[in-house]
Amino acid sequence: MSPAPKVILAKIGLDGHDRGVRVLARALRDAGMEVVYLGPWAEIQEVVQAAVQEDAQIVGVSSLAYDHLIVPDLMEQLRAAGWDGQVLVGGVVQAQDIPALEEAGVHRIFHPGEPLDEVVEAVAAMARGVAEARA
Numbered sequence: 383m384s385p386a387p388k389v390i391l392a393k394i395g396l397d398g399h400d401r402g403v404r405v406l407a408r409a410l411r412d413a414g415m416e417v418v419y420l421g422p423w424a425e426i427q428e429v430v431q432a433a434v435q436e437d438a439q440i441v442g443v444s445s446l447a448y449d450h451l452i453v454p455d456l457m458e459q460l461r462a463a464g465w466d467g468q469v470l471v472g473g474v475v476q477a478q479d480i481p482a483l484e485e486a487g488v489h490r491i492f493h494p495g496e497p498l499d500e501v502v503e504a505v506a507a508m509a510r511g512v513a514e515a516r517a
Contacts, residue, residue: 385416386414386415386416387414387415387416387439387440387505387506387509387510387513388415388416388417388418388436388437388438388439388440388509389410389415389416389417389418389438389439389440389441389442389505389509390417390418390420390429390432390433390436390438390440390441390442391403391406391407391410391417391418391419391420391441391442391443391444392419392420392421392424392428392429392432392441392442392443392444393420393421393422393423393424393443393444393445393449394423394424394425394426394429394443394445394449394452394453394456395423395445395447395448395449395452396423396447396449397422397444397445397446397447397448397449398422398423399422399446399447400421400422400444402444402446402472402473402494403419403442403444403472404419405498406442406444406472406498406501406502407419409498409499409501409502410502410505413502413506415505415506415509418432418436418438420432426452426455426456426459427459429441429443429456429460430456430459430460430463430465433460433463433465433467434463434464434465438467439467439468439508439509439512439513440467440468440469440470440505440508440509440512441456441460441465441467441468441469441470442469442470442471442472442505443456443469443470443471443472444471444472444473445471445472445473445474445475446473446474447474450471450473450475450479450483451479451482453469453471453483453486453488454482454483454485454486456469457469457486457487457488458486461487466512466515466516467512468489468490468508468511468512469487469488469489470488470489470490470491470492470504470505470508471483471488471490471491471492472491472492472493472501473492473493473494474493474494475491475493489508490504490508492504
């Protein structure tokens with residue numbers, strides 16, 4: 383039996399609204415994933431360190447107040463640290479910001495109102511893909 387997928391969830395930047403990410407964390411745990419939630423106001427280096435130390439397959443960033451604009455910096459630092467998982471962003475992401483996130487390497491962007499079960503299945507599929515690539 384393979385180990386449970388490991389997911390790091392964080393709110394980077396100054397946005398402290400974390401109800402949605404806490405709901406997601408619980409749903410992912412209920413689906414059998416191991417979730418480390420770093421809480422609001424996490425610094426990029428803290429997220430990188432957690433991703434590497436925990437050998438997580440997925441890093442999820444919640445953004446409700448333009449904090450997704452610093453995700454390209456996060457992506458750069460994750461790559462520099464040798465981390466080989468996938469990153470998702472969830473929350474309020476304006477359409478004009480999506481191309482920059484995709485160009486930076488964000489695998490998936492989720493918006494408010496997406497069915498929670500579909501988000502959980504997408505995260506599970508992402509984690510399986512990373513696990514297969516690492517094998």
